[in-house]
Amino acid sequence: QVQLVESGGGLVQAGGSLRLSCAASGRTLSDYIVGWFRQAPGKEREFVAAISRNGGSTRYADSVKGRFTISRDNAKNTGYLHMNSLKPEDTASYSCAGGLGFLVGSARSQYTYWGQGTQVTVSS
Numbered sequence: 047q048v049q050l051v052e053s054g055g056g057l058v059q060a061g062g063s064l065r066l067s068c069a070a071s072g073r074t075l076s077d078y079i080v081g082w083f084r085q086a087p088g089k090e091r092e093f094v095a096a097i098s099r100n101g102g103s104t105r106y107a108d109s110v111k112g113r114f115t116i117s118r119d120n121a122k123n124t125g126y127l128h129m130n131s132l133k134p135e136d137t138a139s140y141s142c143a144g145g146l147g148f149l150v151g152s153a154r155s156q157y158t159y160w161g162q163g164t165q166v167t168v169s170s
Contacts, residue, residue, distance in 0.1 A: 055164030
């Protein structure tokens with residue numbers, strides 16, 4: 047099975063940018079679709095973005111469309127979430143997840159393997 051570790055979170059001012067990374071080990075990341083989810087305090091985990099195994103297909107939540115970009119580098123066994131124009135409401139713990147299916151979906155049930163998460167805090 048694959049192990050996923052996120053990095054790149056931190057404190058940023060509104061309007062700033064961050065790039066999150068999702069490093070895979072144990073198996074090759076190209077065997078998985080990759081999704082990013084986030085959870086703010088007191089709220090349910092929500093879908094952010096997902097990308098197909100070869101990177102040719104992506105999907106975004108409406109709340110991040112046009113500001114966030116998901117990508118992957120299978121040669122480096124790493125997925126990325128590029129976040130621009132950050133807003134205070136983007137503050138959350140961000141987790142990457144891997145799924146063995148082929149559909150680039152937003153449902154948590156499509157993803158079997160999860161990282162521990164990295165905190166993103168956006169100040170106003």
